[in-house]
Structures are given as C-alpha cells and as structure tokens.
Amino acid sequence: QQPVQSPQAVILREGEDAVINCSSSKALYSVHWYRQKHGEAPVFLMILLKGGEQKGHEKISASFNEKKQQSSLYLTASQLSYSGTYFCGTAPRTGANNLFFGTGTRLTVIP
Amino acid sequence: DGGITQSPKYLFRKEGQNVTLSCEQNLNHDAMYWYRQDPGQGLRLIYYSQIVNDFQKGDIAEGYSVSREKKESFPLTVTSAQKNPTAFYLCASSPVGGANNQPQHFGDGTRLSIL
Numbered sequence: 001q002q003p004v005q006s007p008q009a010v011i012l013r014e015g016e017d018a019v020i021n022c023s024s025s026k027a028l029y030s031v032h033w034y035r036q037k038h039g040e041a042p043v044f045l046m047i048l049l050k051g052g053e054q055k056g057h058e059k060i061s062a063s064f065n066e067k068k069q070q071s072s073l074y075l076t077a078s079q080l081s082y083s084g085t086y087f088c089g090t091a092p093r094t095g096a097n098n099l100f101f102g103t104g105t106r107l108t109v110i111p
Numbered sequence: 112d113g114g115i116t117q118s119p120k121y122l123f124r125k126e127g128q129n130v131t132l133s134c135e136q137n138l139n140h141d142a143m144y145w146y147r148q149d150p151g152q153g154l155r156l157i158y159y160s161q162i163v164n165d166f167q168k169g170d171i172a173e174g175y176s177v178s179r180e181k182k183e184s185f186p187l188t189v190t191s192a193q194k195n196p197t198a199f200y201l202c203a204s205s206p207v208g209g210a211n212n213q214p215q216h217f218g219d220g221t222r223l224s225i226l
Contacts, residue, residue, distance in 0.1 A: 002153070008173040029211050041217035042154070049212055072152065087153060091211040097161070098144065098169065099215070 001026055003090045005102035012078045012109050019072040020105045022088030031064050031071040032089040032099060035082075044088060045073075080110045113138045117202050117218035123226045124196060132187045132221045134202035141207040143185040144215065147171060148199040157200075160185055189223065197224050205208065 003024040011017055022031060032051045034042040048064035048071060059076040070091075074084055085106045089099035115136045124130045128168040136143065142161045160179040174193025179185055185204075187224030189196045199222050203215040 032214065034215075039220075042221050044214040044216065047212065089154075091214075097211060098156055098159050100144075100156075101154040103151060108187060 001090075001092060001100045003088055003100060003102045005086075005088055005105050007105060008054075008103070009106040012075075012107065014080060014109055014111055015077050018075045018107065020075075020086050022071045022073070022090070022097065024043045024056075024069045024092075024100075026069065026090070026094060027093040028064075028069050029093045030089050030091045031062075032091070033062055033071075034087045034089065035084045036087065036104075037084045046085075059094050066067055071096070075107070078107075080109050080111065083107055083109045115204055115216055117174075117200075117221050119191055120219070120220060121202065122221055122223045124223060125226050127191045129188055129190050130196075130223070130224070132189070132200055132202075134185045134187065135183055136185075136202075136204045136218075137183060138204055138206075138216060139182075140204035141182070142205045142213075142218070143175065143179070145169075145175075145185070145187045145205040146201045146203065147188060148220075157187065166214035191219060199223075219225075 003022050004021050006021045033045040036042040062073045065069045085104040087104045109111045118133045144159040145157040155171050158177040160166035176188045201220045202218045205213040205215045
C-alpha cells in the first residue's frame with residue numbers, strides 16, 4: 001500500500017518552482033505531507049482530507065485528486081530552506097488506521 | 112514546550128543482544144507510532160498504539176516488541192531476532208482520531224548500529 005512518489009530527486013535554483021507527485025493504488029481518505037532535513041525528524045506540512053482540497057503553507061501548497069488517488073505538492077519561488085526530503089503519507093479509505101509513507105523526494109535548492 | 116523525546120540519540124548493539132529505545136511524549140496524545148527508516152526506503156511502520164495497554168503490528172514487526180503501560184511512553188525493544196537492525200528509528204504521536212486526519216509529531220530519532 002506504499003504510495004509512489006515522483007520524481008525521486010530534483011535540483012532547483014533559488015526562485016524556481018517544483019512539483020512533487022504522490023500516487024496510490026488504493027482509495028484514500030487523506031494525504032499528509034512532511035519535510036525531513038538530513039538527520040532530523042520529519043516535520044508536518046499539511047493534511048488534505050477531501051477530494052480536490054488544496055492547502056497552503058508559506059509558498060508551499062498541495063492538491064488532492066480523490067478520484068485519481070493522487071496528490072501533488074507545489075513549491076513556488078523556492079528558497080534555500082526548502083531543501084530536504086519530502087514524504088507523502090497516505091491513509092487508506094478502509095482498513096488500517098495508520099499512514100503509508102512514500103520513499104521520498106530529495107529536493108536540493110542551490111543559490 | 113511539548114514534544115517527543117527519544118533516547119539515546121545513538122545506540123550500538125552487540126550480536127545476540129536486546130536493546131530498548133525510549134520514546135516519551137508530553138503532548139497528551141493518545142496514539143503513538145514507531146517507524147524504521149533505511150536509506151531510500153522512506154518510513155516503514157513497526158508498531159503503533161492508539162490507547163494504553165493496546166498496540167498493533169505494522170508492516171515490519173518481526174524482531175521487535177513494544178509496550179504501552181503509560182500514555183506518555185512507548186518503548187521499542189529490538190530483539191536478537193532482528194538480524195538487520197541497523198537503521199534510523201523514529202517515534203511519532205498524534206491526537207485522538209488516529210493517523211487518518213491528524214498530523215503526526217516526530218521525535219529526533221535514534222540511530223542504531225551493530226558492533
């Protein structure tokens with residue numbers, strides 16, 4: 001039930017935009033997004049609970065397409081502080097009451 | 112400030128030895144989780160607990176054991192049956208309602224290595 005994230009890695013220059021995708025084979029109740037800096041704990045960014053819902057956190061936003069079982073994370077005008085590994089966590093509509101995390105997308109922002 | 116405290120930060124295990132990783136939270140969260148993180152594999156769930164004295168196996172529970180005697184504490188024991196324990200272990204908690212609609216708060220992790 002592990003979701004698939006793409007791309008696996010991306011390098012951006014400051015000010016550029018990026019999109020990270022998360023796709024599941026199961027019907028989803030919610031999608032969570034986290035960012036982890038190297039050697040540190042993952043930090044919660046946002047949860048999307050309804051199909052079509054979009055949320056924002058600073059210049060980072062996300063959408064959730066319930067029908068396609070997909071979510072996308074949008075990073076706009078990237079800053080150096082955005083560097084890290086981004087994980088999506090998916091909660092299935094039925095079954096276990098826990099999250100399944102993707103393998104992550106490593107984002108590097110360079111000056 | 113509320114948060115999750117994991118200890119120790121680094122741990123070394125000898126062959127045939129059991130080791131216990133500590134996880135304490137003062138967020139008054141009902142649910143707690145243990146994840147294992149290997150390079151390139153994201154986070155995989157070992158065990159989780161939604162209430163005191165109850166816990167469920169995750170995807171990779173073999174070779175691990177847990178207890179939940181207090182709401183604040185959820186220690187993880189890596190037993191000698193776990194043949195490849197080298198990894199970064201993360202503890203997390205979330206408010207009542209479980210993982211589906213509540214954010215998870217993570218500790219700083221314990222890095223376990225074999226001597």
